[in-house]
Amino acid sequence: MSPDPPGLTVRTVTVFLTEHDCHPTRFHDRVSAACALANDLRKDLTDSDIPVQTIRISLPSPAVFLNPSAALVSAKALDTSPIDFVSLGTLLPGAPPAFLTPSFFSSVLAATSKVSLTLTTTLPNGVPSPTAVSLAAHVIRRLASIHPSGITNFRFAALANVRPDGPFFPASFSSSSNSSAPNFRVALGIQAATLLHQQPLQRLTARIETAATGLRQACKRVPDVTFDFSTAPLPGWETSAAAAIARFAGGNRDSFGVSGTLTAAASVATAIDRAVFPKAGFCGLMLAVAEDNGLAICREKLSLSTLLMTSAVCGTGLDVSYSALRNHEIVCSR
Structure with a gap:
């Protein structure tokens, strides 16, 4: 029997490798062990009636492989591993210069199909470089x-003050700790947009906490598992965060932007923030903006100012451009 009410879906099970794991003498064995753990967790969750969409592994940085050639060889090996997606990690502004070239990024991503790679654009003090x-x-x-x-750009991201050990790609990267601990860190990314449609707004915090408890019970082999309940959408109304917010604001699912939208969005963000679980x-x-049905259906009446206003209380995918405004088209600019 499922430890949680129906409707809970895990977008990703992400296992993190450390710099120590990436040493040439142990890299192959640690990757195999990480892939095995991710597959075991997918089975555990599925056996608890919790669907899992993908399993992934995330590394600290391609710089742990000492030179670009070695990193490229490792990326190709990871691309053939029994896993759905792999993050090679992030490159910091102070990384070896040989890694900080457009050709390095393009060589890795052109030679692979499931590898992601990112570049951090902020210095340790948070100031942009x-x-x-x-x-x-x-x-x-x-x-x-x-x-x-x-589409190759969907496996690249320019990061600014992003914390390590998040499960969602392409921004995921492992913390740079050189820990030799035998156990892997694991984070689950939850399809939380679905949860917004399952109860009144005032019960969202409790619903998330209940879901986290059920997930922890299903992942007993990893005692320190963490969770990301971000409302990342998928195509469809039941996975649209904007549709749920429009309903919370007192409108229909296709009325995002009506009076009360900003308050509803802020309330959802607060409800997630208040929930107590390992985050x-x-x-x-x-x-x-480019993925949510509830936003796409409103494209003729949505303005950039409305989206900017909403971004004051939550994350908003403003990496889009309003080109051909006369045709009300939203065009992804990544």
């Missing part, structure tokens, strides 16, 4: 030419 920001722009342009649709990653309200 102009050099890293410029590099990110050049990388995005280079990656756009690899595939006619530009990882962003763990908040995210409105993905």
